[in-house]
Amino acid sequence: MQYSVQSKSQLAKLLASENLIVEHKKVQTASFDLKNRILSCPIWKDMSGEMYDLLLGHEVGHALETPEEGWHDAVTTGKSKFSKNFKHFLNVVEDARIEKKIKRKFPGIKPSFIKAYGQLIDRDFFGIKDQDVNALPFIDRLNLYTKGGYNLGIKFDNADESALLEAVEACESWEDVVEVTGAIFDYSKKEQQEESKLKQKATAGDSYGENDDYDYDESDNYSDYDYDESDDGDDSTND
Numbered sequence: 001m002q003y004s005v006q007s008k009s010q011l012a013k014l015l016a017s018e019n020l021i022v023e024h025k026k027v028q029t030a031s032f033d034l035k036n037r038i039l040s041c042p043i044w045k046d047m048s049g050e051m052y053d054l055l056l057g058h059e060v061g062h063a064l065e066t067p068e069e070g071w072h073d074a075v076t077t078g079k080s081k082f083s084k085n086f087k088h089f090l091n092v093v094e095d096a097r098i099e100k101k102i103k104r105k106f107p108g109i110k111p112s113f114i115k116a117y118g119q120l121i122d123r124d125f126f127g128i129k130d131q132d133v134n135a136l137p138f139i140d141r142l143n144l145y146t147k148g149g150y151n152l153g154i155k156f157d158n159a160d161e162s163a164l165l166e167a168v169e170a171c172e173s174w175e176d177v178v179e180v181t182g183a184i185f186d187y188s189k190k191e192q193q194e195e196s197k198l199k200q201k202a203t204a205g206d207s208y209g210e211n212d213d214y215d216y217d218e219s220d221n222y223s224d225y226d227y228d229e230s231d232d233g234d235d236s237t238n239d
Contacts, residue, residue, distance in 0.1 A: 008049075012039060012056040015106060016063045022056075030055040034068040054116035057109045061098030064105075070174045086185060089139055093181045096146040097171040117148025128152075139188050142168065160187060 009022040021038045031040045039059045044051070074090055103110045120126070126144060133141060134155050142165065145154045156162050164187060167180045 008052050008056060012060055015057065015060045015102075018063070020060075020063060030059050032059040032062040032066075034062070034066060034071055037063070039063070048116065048119060050112040050116040051119060053109060053112035057102050057106070057113065058095070058099060061102035062094075065098045065101055065174075066094060067174050070178070074178055086181070089185050089188070090177065090181045092139060092143045092146070093168055093171065093177050093184065094174075095143070096168050097177055099146070100169070100171075114148060121149065121152070137188060138164070138191055139184065142184070 012022055013020050018037065021036070023038060023040050024043055025040050027040060027042045029042055032038070033040070039056070041052075041055055041059075071090075071094075074086070099113065103113060121128075126149075128136075128144070133144060133149075133152050136144075138156075138161055141154050141156070144152060145156075145165070146168065156165050164180070164184055167183065171177050171180055
């Protein structure tokens, strides 16, 4: 390890312009507690300096940009008009926004992001080895693409997907994120319905009602190495 954990922790505080609490734990990935201002960083074997910069830089992005009240309201049952899966979709879009803005604010961190995501892909961190990435749901392809997967040959074949990708890349405010996430969620629901109909024709199985709630299958979720599976009221975001 050619870097000091203490120096990296101090760097996170400097980037965030506040005295964040930085903790190192044996957890799956990094996270940031918006309410208590605690940045949790995982202890990984053979973590490179670039990976450390990525994880800390990403969470500092949440510290600077993600509003505690807005996040809580959007993902808390009873306050969101969407299903329980909305939090996952919201996290994907917000991750893209905060990474864009942290790299804009601190251009020197961009090379670390590029190298670290390449290292994570080489380690098959996203679980896509031997998978056809273009057979994945739109939300998964979107997440891989925005998290440095530009060289994976990911395609957005129709006008709707291209427009949604452009909308994600254009997000500047939290309000933009919520609006775009709603549009993606609606599109993904239709995407799943169409897939179900095709399967029904092939298997003559049970009917699928067009009004059924979107049931995102997290067992096939390659997109979210940072997905927080805790209660919907949790005020933490994950890397």
